[in-house]
Amino acid sequence: MSLKLTKHPSFSGRKGPVVILVADGVGVAPDSPSNAVSEANTPTLDMLANQELYTEIAAHGTAVGLPSDDDMGNSEVGHNAIGAGRIFAQGAKLVNQALASGEVFETDVWGDAIKHGKENTLHLLGLHSDGNIHAHTKHLYGLMSKAADQGVKECCLHVLLDGRDVDARSALIYIEQTEALIDKINEQYEANFRIASGGGRMEITMDRYEADWEMVRRGYNCHTHGVGTQFESAADAVEAMYESTGKDDQYLPAFVIGKDGAPVGKMKDNDAVILFNFRGDRAIEISLAYERDDFDKFDRSEFGVHPSLFYAGMLQYDGDDFIPNQYLVNPPQIDRTLGEYLCADGVKSFAISETQKYGHVTYFWNGNSSGYIDESLETYIEIPSDNIEFNEAPAMKAREITDATIKLIESGEYRFGRLNIANGDMVGHTGDLGAAIEAMEVVDECVAKLIQTIKEHDGILIYTADHGNADIMYTEKNGVRVPKTSHTLSPVPLAIVDPNYAGEYQLAPPTDAGLTHIAATTLNLLGYEAPEGYQPSLIKF
Numbered sequence: 207m208s209l210k211l212t213k214h215p216s217f218s219g220r221k222g223p224v225v226i227l228v229a230d231g232v233g234v235a236p237d238s239p240s241n242a243v244s245e246a247n248t249p250t251l252d253m254l255a256n257q258e259l260y261t262e263i264a265a266h267g268t269a270v271g272l273p274s275d276d277d278m279g280n281s282e283v284g285h286n287a288i289g290a291g292r293i294f295a296q297g298a299k300l301v302n303q304a305l306a307s308g309e310v311f312e313t314d315v316w317g318d319a320i321k322h323g324k325e326n327t328l329h330l331l332g333l334h335s336d337g338n339i340h341a342h343t344k345h346l347y348g349l350m351s352k353a354a355d356q357g358v359k360e361c362c363l364h365v366l367l368d369g370r371d372v373d374a375r376s377a378l379i380y381i382e383q384t385e386a387l388i389d390k391i392n393e394q395y396e397a398n399f400r401i402a403s404g405g406g407r408m409e410i411t412m413d414r415y416e417a418d419w420e421m422v423r424r425g426y427n428c429h430t431h432g433v434g435t436q437f438e439s440a441a442d443a444v445e446a447m448y449e450s451t452g453k454d455d456q457y458l459p460a461f462v463i464g465k466d467g468a469p470v471g472k473m474k475d476n477d478a479v480i481l482f483n484f485r486g487d488r489a490i491e492i493s494l495a496y497e498r499d500d501f502d503k504f505d506r507s508e509f510g511v512h513p514s515l516f517y518a519g520m521l522q523y524d525g526d527d528f529i530p531n532q533y534l535v536n537p538p539q540i541d542r543t544l545g546e547y548l549c550a551d552g553v554k555s556f557a558i559s560e561t562q563k564y565g566h567v568t569y570f571w572n573g574n575s576s577g578y579i580d581e582s583l584e585t586y587i588e589i590p591s592d593n594i595e596f597n598e599a600p601a602m603k604a605r606e607i608t609d610a611t612i613k614l615i616e617s618g619e620y621r622f623g624r625l626n627i628a629n630g631d632m633v634g635h636t637g638d639l640g641a642a643i644e645a646m647e648v649v650d651e652c653v654a655k656l657i658q659t660i661k662e663h664d665g666i667l668i669y670t671a672d673h674g675n676a677d678i679m680y681t682e683k684n685g686v687r688v689p690k691t692s693h694t695l696s697p698v699p700l701a702i703v704d705p706n707y708a709g710e711y712q713l714a715p716p717t718d719a720g721l722t723h724i725a726a727t728t729l730n731l732l733g734y735e736a737p738e739g740y741q742p743s744l745i746k747f
Contacts, residue, residue: 209542209550211734216747219733220706222665223615226288226624226728227656229649230281230563231631233674233696234262240690242634242642242676248650250657254669254701261715261744262697265673269720271296271538272338278371278693280339281566281631282485284672284721286538289545289571291725291740294538297484298338301520304535305348315518315532322478322516323358329473331364331429331492332482332520333407334380337371337692340412340485343380345520347387349482350399354391362402362471363388364429365440366411369455370635371692375448377455381440401440402471403428405460406453408595412488416503417561418593422491423504424460431509432469434460454637456691457595478516480534486523486574487565493519493530524569527576540573544725547737548622549580556584556614559626560603561591566672567626585614596632597641601648604629608652612659622732626672627652634675637689642676661705666731670724671698700724700744702731714746 237244243251254260267275270287271294283296295303304310319328330349333341346363353361363384367377381401388399405411411425427433437443443461451458462469473479479496483489495501496517506512518532548555557567568586569576578584587610589603596602604627611625629645636642653669660667674696680687698721702713711730715723726736726743736743 209547211547211551211729211737214730214733214735217710217730217733219731220664220666220704222660222663223620224622224666224668224728224731225611225615225656225660226668226670226724227653228285228288228567228624228626229630229653229669229671230626230628231634231673231675231693232646232649232671233265233677233694233698235674235677235694235696240639240678240680242639242646242679243630246643246646246650248646250650250654254703255699257701259702259704259707259713261700261713261719263700263715263723264718264720265671265698266695269293269718270722271299273299273302277338278695279673280485280693281563281672282487282570285566285570286540286573287721288672288724289543290540290573291544291722291736293722293741294540296538297521298342300538301345301484301535305345310534311352313534315534318516319478319480319518320353320356320358322476323353323361325476326474327360327362327477328353328358329362329364329429329471329477329479330482331479332366333368333412334365334384334404335368335372335376336380337368339371339693340488341483343383345484346482349480350387350391354395354397354399359395359397361397361399363400364402364471365404366407367404367444367455367458368407369691370407374454374637374689374691377444378441381444400470401463402469403432403434403460403462404440404443405434406456406458408456409458410460411492413491414487415561415565416491417591419491419503422495425492426495426506427509428460428462430473430513432462432472433509434462436462436464436467436469439463454691473513473515475514476516477513481519484520486521489519489523490529493517493523497530524576537574542737543573544728545572545579547729549583552583553621553732554583554619555622556587556620557624558587558589558607558611558614560589560607560628562632563626563628564588567624571624595636597636597638600629600633600641600645602629602632602645604648604652608655611656615659615663615665630671630676634679635691637679637691639679642679646676657703660703664706667703668724668728668731669699669701669703672721674698711745711747713744715744716742719744
């Protein structure tokens with residue numbers, strides 16, 4: 207369809223660009239010793255929170271298309287929402303619907319997976335928690351139960367330990383729940399379902415944006431060829447590695463379950479593999495490793511011949527590059543994005559972040575669409591992330607992103623831009639309060655520099671976040687501090703920095719204001735009316 211923007215009748219925008227700064231993982235929670243945002247020295251962020259053009263908006267739950275308001279937001283959903291301007295049912299909700307209706311089990315892909323599983327072995331791989339950010343154990347359990355009911359006798363689970371979207375050391379809880387279902391299935395169906403391999407999500411398998419293919423190599427070899435320290439059970443593995451490494455779930459090394467000295471779940475020709483993660487960013491690389499004949503990122507035959515497998519994802523994680531080719535549930539079809547409208551009107555724009563969030567300001571922002579919308583009008587810049595635990599360098603690449611953004615603004619070429627500063631999220635996920643406080647002070651420093659540049663070039667800065675994280679760094683149980691490495695249900699800030707503001711408009715957020723309202727607000731500030739069907743603007747004239 208033809209996309210057309212209409213000029214706003216009373217506001218033509220400013221001379222300079224409108225720039226959206228997403229301070230990833232920086233929610234708004236009550237001041238407390240566990241709040242890295244409020245504990246940090248952040249005079250610039252404090253100033254924004256006390257100015258006239260400031261409000262707080264929802265970044266979780268139904269406001270961003272998730273099943274319920276108990277569901278934490280995440281970076282993928284958050285950037286989808288900002289770029290789309292409307293609410294779309296998101297991964298978890300889509301999968302919930304498909305499982306509840308039985309639609310997922312009526313697909314040809316499921317039928318083929320079951321056929322391979324009945325003749326050989328079905329492998330189920332994914333994040334093993336109920337965090338509902340990348341995966342949910344209830345989805346795994348639904349697949350296991352249906353497979354057993356349809357005659358699969360041999361099923362291997364390859365569990366990626368979370369400790370990031372859930373409590374830092376909660377793996378044993380999920381293992382106990384899963385083993386209970388395994389026992390029930392095996393007794394009822396005379397089957398051989400079992401946990402075969404695993405490891406921490408930040409140590410194996412779940413890399414993203416090609417930041418660390420070595421992670422994927424370790425995971426591939428563990429799940430496929432049984433490479434890893436052997437244990438008699440997953441619980442034994444986790445308990446032993448807690449003791450030997452001192453690390454939390456997300457950083458535990460690869461392990462395999464062995465019997466009589468041999469792995470119980472190596473993959474063989476004609477086995478079926480289903481990746482049950484629903485979120486795309488950390489599912490793409492392992493999908494490529496299993497599916498692509500021309501794969502060249504590492505040697506898949508290092509520990510044995512790469513088997514010929516039937517591979518499918520819970521969803522298609524990249525619709526443009528068809529990754530994977532086979533999947534169980536269709537992803538949300540997001541059309542008429544903010545970027546599409548701006549390109550249709552000839553507006554030049556930029557997007558910039560470091561590797562860890564580069565896909566969020568491009569792929570997710572553009573409605574799960576890879577590549578440029580119009581390369582003649584858009585500039586995308588990726589600053590390479592460091593391959594370290596992020597509490598070791600809390601500044602991450604915030605200063606480099608800021609310096610590059612300043613140059614883009616100073617060029618005078620762009621009318622719109624967006625950037626993501628990842629510190630609040632990536633450092634927040636480590637559970638290291640001191641590092642998160644340091645990270646927030648770097649964020650504050652960078653926001654101050656960007657505000658100064660916006661003032662010098664008569665632009666507008668929209669400061670916001672995609673979800674909470676650094677705002678609650680620990681909880682207390684029985685008087686003991688427990689690091690909180692997951693996202694939060696906190697609202698996020700929305701501040702408009704308009705140096706030429708003279709009362710032409712006021713903030714007037716609706717009662718249900720959320721991330722999807724930012725697109726219409728941005729278009730208004732650029733001098734356009736919002737397209738039909740977009741969530742209302744947060745400002746009125």
